[in-house]
Amino acid sequence: MFKKINYLLISFLAPLIGLISCAPKNEPVLKVAVATNFLTTADTLVEVFKRSTGIEVLLISGSSGQLATQVINGAPYDIFLSADDVYPSKLSSLGFADAQTQLTYALGQLVLYGAGDVEQNLKSGNFYKLALANPKVAPYGLAADRVINNLNIRSNVEGRTVYGQNVGQVYGFVKTGNADLAFVALSQVKDIKKPYWRIPQIFYSPIMQDAILLRPGLTNKAAHDFLNFLSSDEARKIIIKSGYEVPQNG
Amino acid sequence: MVEFGPLILTLKLSLVVTVLLLFIGTPLAWWLSCTRSKLKSFIEALTALPLVLPPTVLGFYLLILFNPTSPIGSFWINITGESLSFSFFGIVLASVIYSLPFMVQPLQSAFENVGFEIREAAASLRASPLDVFIKIVAPLSKRGFLTASILTFAHTLGEFGIILMVGGNIPGRTKVMSIAIYEHVETLDYNQAHILSGMLLVFSFCVLFLIYTFNRRHPLNVG
Incomplete structure (x- = not known):
């Protein structure tokens, strides 16, 4: 009986110990918190960065709000790639980031996506549910809200608007057929054949996606290198190819 | 200042x-406690699934089930003119599924605790199965009903993941406390987050405290 239990214990513990000892040996030197909408682009950037510098980068993704909350509560990230310019400013005003280092690495492009002639459907109210990201937490949601104002279609969409926490969830609402129109990011749909309407920039203020150096990164040379890399021509090409614009001078 | 809408x-x-689940859960638990059918384990496993599955799995499936082009979604639109996703009834349905085990399991064990002998004695005195349930089993399972209802109520109170996925965050219809708190935390509005969280904390504690006090004062002599 006793023996049986011992065997059982060992057979449970052995793989567990194996798992623990397999944990990554060398801590990545650079920890970058990245807004989920930029994650796939950041993956590419990190790969290119590693090829030229040999520096290992760990990406932590989440919504900008979640990541900012984590930073305030002591998360040891070196750099923050936000989906807007508000959270980086907030972090620096609270003393968690260096205001001098804040830079716009990408300009988010808003598109209307869905079935049929999406522009016409939105303007004429010929749709069933319109999805957008929550304007209170998501920059693309705020931009979409402005577009609704500027197109003077507020009364049209009233009662038919649903909110996702971010553009990822909003895209899912259309993909699963629960909404037939949605404001999403160009970076999400650029490879899709379905027609979308790229909202002219005059209808919303630019979605500035800002990067900032966080306190733990101040003394980390790799962090400074990565920030410089973000505004290099090579990085800007990748960012544009992923469905963003970049600021003119930079 | 304080928003009472989400509360x-x-x-x-x-x-x-809770009310819906009392109607659905009672017959189901009663059947599970009496049956010798081979289906029993199958139904029991099905009922317990929401305990194990992450809300993301249920939320994902419900999003697909609820969409207006699916059989269920289009049926619902035809009879009510409203879609299931992003509606109050949609999150009711999601919560009914998600809280099912919290109603069924305590009820089932309460019914089973009443014991076969007493049921058979009643049946031999020509009580119909319905009579046995209403006159004997249900009164003896009062505490089971109470526990099941409280657990269901409390579990729904704290629900978050599924509603986040199928609710669409619509004030007055699907924006419940947990979602409102999430939004306040995310926008770094800790004041509002504190107020709502505090309300939920105190309220939840009071409900549970009252129930446990009530349970102590009125012990039921159930086997």
Whole structure:
């Protein structure tokens, strides 16, 4: 009986110990918190960065709000790639980031996506549910809200608007057929054949996606290198190819 | 200053779900406690699934089930003119599924605790199965009903993941407390987050405290 239990214990513990000892040996030197909408682009950037510098980068993704909350509560990230310019400013005003280092690495492009002639459907109210990201937490949601104002279609969409926490969830609402129109990011749909309407920039203020150096990164040379890399021509090409614009001078 | 909308909506949701589940859960638990069918284990496993599955799995499936082009979604639109996703009834339905084990399992064990002998004695005195349930089993399972209802109510009160996925965050319809708190935390509005979280904390504690006090004062002599 006793023996049986011992065997059982060992057979449970052995793989567990194996798992623990397999944990990554060398801590990545650079920890970058990245807004989920930029994650796939950041993956590419990190790969290119590693090829030229040999520096290992760990990406932590989440919504900008979640990541900012984590930073305030002591998360040891070196750099923050936000989906807007508000959270980086907030972090620096609270003393968690260096205001001098804040830079716009990408300009988010808003598109209307869905079935049929999406522009016409939105303007004429010929749709069933319109999805957008929550304007209170998501920059693309705020931009979409402005577009609704500027197109003077507020009364049209009233009662038919649903909110996702971010553009990822909003895209899912259309993909699963629960909404037939949605404001999403160009970076999400650029490879899709379905027609979308790229909202002219005059209808919303630019979605500035800002990067900032966080306190733990101040003394980390790799962090400074990565920030410089973000505004290099090579990085800007990748960012544009992923469905963003970049600021003119930079 | 303080928004009561999400609080009222959350209470309404929890109440509706608890009442609905009492009607759905009671016959189901009764059947499970009496049956010798081979289907029993199958139904039991099915009932317990929401305990194991992450809300993301249920939320994902419900999003697909609820969409207006699916059989269920289009049926619902035809009879009500409203879609299931992003509606109050949608999150009621999601919560009913999610809280099912919290109603069925305590009821089933309460019914089983009443014991076969007493049921058979009643049956031999020509009580119909319905009579046996209403006159004997149900009164003896009062505490089971109470526990099951409280657990269901409390569990719905704290529901988050599924509603986040199928609710669409619509004030007055699907924006419950947990979602409102999430939004305040995310926008770094800790004041509002504190107020709402504090309300939920105190309220939840009071409900549970009252129930446990009540349970102590009125012990039921059930086997």
